[in-house]
Structures are given as structure tokens and as C-alpha cells.
Amino acid sequence: MALRIRKLWHLESDKILSASDMSRYCYGHSTKLHEIKLLRVFFINSSAAEIVITVDVHKAKDLLQSGHPYLEVRTEEELKKGHADAEKIVNIPYMFFKPEGRMKNPRFVEEVLAACNKDDHLVVGCQSGVRSLGATTDLVNTGFKHVFNMDGGYAAWVEKGSL
Known part of the structure; x- marks a missing residue:
């Protein structure tokens, strides 16, 4: 594409x-x-x-502090190592790590729809911003109207001192 x-x-x-x-x-x-x-x-x-909106970690922090849920698209193991500070965190992996390589979660959109509404305001993050960009694109193309990709992911969150 x-x-x-x-x-x-x-x-x-x-x-x-x-x-x-x-x-x-x-x-x-x-x-x-x-x-x-x-x-x-x-x-x-x-x-x-459809437009995918990417915000820097400072804007993401403002959105999270105002009550936006954080959609963490890393694996549960990655999440346990640290995550953006948010009142509500929804963890739905966008990719899985398999012995043969990365595999996109075939039920990602379905799982997000079970946990969130298309009108919810979501900040989407991962480790570096790559998976979250793909996840945000999929959500926007599914009809989510208020999703924000966090540029640089959790690595930028830590680097910019947003913890």
C-alpha cells in the first residue's frame, strides 16, 4: 500500500x-x-x-492527563517493562513476536472494538512509533474518528522525560 x-x-x-x-x-x-x-x-x-494524526509525546501527555485512554499496542511483556502514564490503559498488541518473525495480530481491530467505541478519544503508542502508526491507520480506516498516534512511542516518552 x-x-x-x-x-x-x-x-x-x-x-x-x-x-x-x-x-x-x-x-x-x-x-x-x-x-x-x-x-x-x-x-x-x-x-x-483518511488522515492519521501523529502527536509528539508532550501533546500525548496533555491528552492523557485530560482523560484520553492510552491504547498500548506492544505486547504484555513489553508493557510490564514500562509505559506512558495514563489513568486508563488498554493493552491490545498490534504485532506478535513469533520464532519465524513478527506477525500482525489478525484480531487487532476486533479486539479494540470490543474494548473501545469508535467515538472514543484514544492515544495510541508502542515502543518506537512504528507499530502505533500501523495500528492508528487501521483504526482510522475502520471508522475511529479521534485517534492520535504518539510519535516516537515509549522510547520518546522516556527520552523526553515525560515519566
């Missing part, structure tokens, strides 16, 4: 920027598109045209 960057989320204004907005922003700030640092990139699945 090919993903194309179609829109950006401007963290300071809390708005989604279109391609023309991005060009105007870059022109006005003497910045090339590939040099943008203060904008968070969102991907749109070209077939479903």
Missing part, C-alpha cells in the same frame, strides 16, 4: 494544511518542504483518504 503525503498538521495553529498552504508556508518562511521541522507530517491512505 503506497502512502502519499497530502496534508500537514501545523502544531502551532492546530490546523491541517493543504498542499497549497504548505507551499505558501514554505515560501513565506524560506523553507523547503523537506526541511520543515515544526510541522508534523500526516499520511493519507490513498485508497481510504
Whole structure:
């Protein structure tokens, strides 16, 4: 599945920027598109045209402190080693580690639907942000409206001192 960057989320204004907005922003700030640092990139699945929102660990912490549940998509063993600080943590692995390699949880969306509603506001995290991006994409494509991928995962949470 090919993903194309179609829109950006401007963290300071809390708005989604279109391609023309991005060009105007870059022109006005003497910045090339590939040099943008203060904008968070969102991907749109070209077939479903849904936006995956990724937030940094500081924004994730704010969301969690305001009561958003934390959907931890690492394994239970990984969760026991540490996790983001949240009042409500739902642990549903997105991938399993098998002797033959990683395997996507075939019941992931079904398990999330059993634990959460599509209208719930969720912060999704993993170890580095890769599994949570895949999980968030699957949830958005299933119809979840308020899911936020935590950029950098638990590693960034620890690195940024969010514990």
C-alpha cells in the first residue's frame, strides 16, 4: 500500500494544511518542504483518504492527563517493562513476536472494538512509533474518528522525560 503525503498538521495553529498552504508556508518562511521541522507530517491512505494524526509525546501527555485512554499496542511483556502514564490503559498488541518473525495480530481491530467505541478519544503508542502508526491507520480506516498516534512511542516518552 503506497502512502502519499497530502496534508500537514501545523502544531502551532492546530490546523491541517493543504498542499497549497504548505507551499505558501514554505515560501513565506524560506523553507523547503523537506526541511520543515515544526510541522508534523500526516499520511493519507490513498485508497481510504483518511488522515492519521501523529502527536509528539508532550501533546500525548496533555491528552492523557485530560482523560484520553492510552491504547498500548506492544505486547504484555513489553508493557510490564514500562509505559506512558495514563489513568486508563488498554493493552491490545498490534504485532506478535513469533520464532519465524513478527506477525500482525489478525484480531487487532476486533479486539479494540470490543474494548473501545469508535467515538472514543484514544492515544495510541508502542515502543518506537512504528507499530502505533500501523495500528492508528487501521483504526482510522475502520471508522475511529479521534485517534492520535504518539510519535516516537515509549522510547520518546522516556527520552523526553515525560515519566
